[in-house]
């Protein structure tokens with residue numbers, strides 16, 4: 581049996597099994613098995629996209645990469661072409677784009693890569709079509725644009741979400757606050773800091789047994805589900821990625837319909853074809869990328885505002901800044917003079933651990 585067939589079998593069994601006290605343990609076990617099979621599929625996808633000319637991987641450039649994911653003909657290539665100027669083939673027929681087409685934009689001083697991807701179809705997560713290679717590229721991105729055609733049913737949004745979920749991508753979410761600590765012996769002990777309303781002790785145990793984790797401490801700090809627990813156990817192949825729903829082709833709907841679209845969270849209605857609302861899309865893109873621009877100021881001179889050093893929001897200490905400039909700079913570092921919103925006094929002298937904010941100005945003083 582192939583991995584895909586095994587997945588289908590388990591999904592069928594889950595669909596047949598009614599959820600109640602007697603079956604919840606077994607369902608937990610099935611979910612864990614499903615997660616394992618999906619992990620296998622992911623490995624297969626990674627292997628098949630390595631070499632053989634089949635891979636969709638492109639070299640990452642710039643400070644962040646955004647992948648365009650969606651069904652065929654929703655307008656991904658049109659959007660890439662309008663935003664980056666790179667000509668990615670556009671046509672009314674499906675599967676026009678057959679491989680990854682990279683482009684980039686310079687936005688607020690930061691070079692951001694955009695990847696136009698082939699359209700995916702439902703069932704990609706279970707091995708249908710070339711969707712798994714496409715989603716493998718999306719997994720490596722810092723932000724995903726889920727492109728949807730507003731003339732198509734809104735259900736498409738859920739289908740795409742499910743496909744990405746099936747490949748271990750978690751959209752617009754943080755990792756669940758659960759700590760699983762394996763130990764040598766002593767069985768399973770479970771503690772929780774909040775009441776658990778969605779998972780039972782039996783379910784926790786059956787999932788852990790499926791992963792042969794017979795001795796461990798599990799500490800729940802959120803009202804977690806079985807799926808959350810499985811995510812934490814599989815943390816090494818889960819990717820938590822922000823996503824924006826790009827609702828394209830609003831030139832073909834009425835104002836009343838457009839109003840409804842504004843209620844969808846994390847969504848931006850646009851017309852790629854007519855270049856409507858692309859500014860709002862880029863503004864939201866910028867917020868979600870969480871980038872920090874730092875301007876360098878040579879001693880006694882004006883700062884260089886044209887060419888910021890761009891850091892990631894989670895890694896933006898003075899140390900991160902130094903490492904980005906040159907690998908020996910930390911060793912030579914004496915102090916840094918900083919202007920901007922990260923400091924109270926203008927300027928202020930700070931050390932390597934200081935956290936920088938967007939648009940700070942910095943001068944490094946060496947020993």
Ligand SMILES: Nc1nc2c(ncn2[C@@H]2O[C@H](COP(=O)(O)OP(=O)(O)OP(=O)(O)O)[C@@H](O)[C@H]2O)c(=O)[nH]1
Nearest residue numbers: 652653654655656657658671675676677699852853
């Ligand atoms: N009305 C309208 N049509 C659009 C818009 N954007 C794209 N289209 C049309 O939609 C069709 C598909 O556009 P593409 O950019 O090729 O779509 P794609 O998502 O890249 O398609 P695949 O590569 O096949 O997956 C083309 O006929 C475009 O002209 C838009 O904003 N409004």
Ligand SMILES: [K+]
Nearest residue numbers: 653671673676
């Ligand atoms: K197309």
Ligand SMILES: [Mg+2]
Nearest residue numbers: 656657676677
């Ligand atoms: Mg295309």
